[in-house]
Amino acid sequence: MPTQTQVFAELAATFGGVDPSDLEAVQHWYDETLPTLPASTIEDVLNELVKREGFSNDDGYARAYPDKAPLPTLDQAPPVPLPLLAAGWREFLRRLLRRHEAGGPADRWKVKNEK
C-alpha cells in the first residue's frame, strides 16, 4: 500500500505536473499552487485523495498506538499569546467602518443628515 507521502506526490504529479520525487516541489504545489486552481480542480484532488486514503469516518482508521510516548512538558506547550486586537489592525478598522451595518454611529449620522 502506498504511503501518504507517495499518494500526495502522485496526485501533485497527476494534477500539477510536479516531479513526484521532488518532495519540496510537491509541498510547494499543495501550499501555493493548489489553492489558486479552480474549485472544481480542488474538489477533484480532494476527492481522489479521499478515495486513495480511505479518509472517511464511516470506515474508521487503522488502530496504531505509538509506544512509550513521553508525557509532554510545559516547555513543549507554550501558551497561545493574546492578540492585542481581534484579527489585527486591518480587521479592526474594517469592523469599525462597517459599524453602520448594525446601526452604529455612522448609520445614525446618515439618518440624521437625511432628515
Next chain:
Amino acid sequence: MDFRRWTGVRFVSRAPTRSGGEIDLRVTKMAPAHVLWWQSHVQPIIDEDPTRVDNDWNWVLLAPLTRLFGLATAKRPVGYTVGIAGHDTGHFIPCALVLLLGRDRALDNHRKRSAFTWYLTTAPDAVLLSIEDYQLKEDRLPKRLGTIALDVSVTHSLNRVARGRVSLHSDTKGGERLLSWYENRGMEVLPEGQKLPAGPRRLFKPSDGHYCYYTIDAALTASRELDSLR
C-alpha cells in the same frame, strides 16, 4: 460596552474541579509531542468504548491530513491542545484536542466567514487518573472539558476574522444526545437539506440535520459564560 469583538480574547486558563476548586489549564498549539502521547495513552482507552464518537480516531493521521486539506483549500487549518499545566512537575497533560479550519464559509450566511471545528475530543477521566508520571486525584479532575474545548474554537474565531462564528458537524454516531449537547451550548442546528456552502463538504458530508453553528451573538454569549475561567 463589550469590547470582545474588537480586542483579543484570552483562552481559558483554569477549569473547575469536582472538589469545587480550580485547576490550571493551558491552551497551546497542537504539537507532535501532544499527538503522540494522546495516541499512545489516551486513544487506546477511548477505543475500548464503542459508544464514543471518537472511537477509532487516529490522531497521528488526522492532524497532518486536516492540515493538508485545510492548506489545499486555503482554509487556514489549526490545531489546539488543552492540557493541565502541572507546574509542580513541569508536565503538560493533554486533556482535549481540537482541530479546526480557521477560515470557512458560515453555514447560515455563505458570504460570511466562520471557523469550522473538524475534530474535537476530550480525555476520559480514567486516563487522567492513571498517568504514571502525574498523579491526579479524583477531586482534582477538571470538569467542563467539552465546553472548554468548544470555547477554544469560539475564541479562535473571535481572535481571527470570523467574529465568533463557529460551525461543525455533530457526528451522527452521537445521535440526538450529542446534537442536544451542542444545542445546550447555544448552537443552532442547520435544518436537514438546507444548502451547504460550496466546497467538498457538499460531496462528502451532505446537509443531514447534524450541522451546528454559532451565530455571532450566540458565540459572544457562550464566550462570556467562561470569562471567570480565562
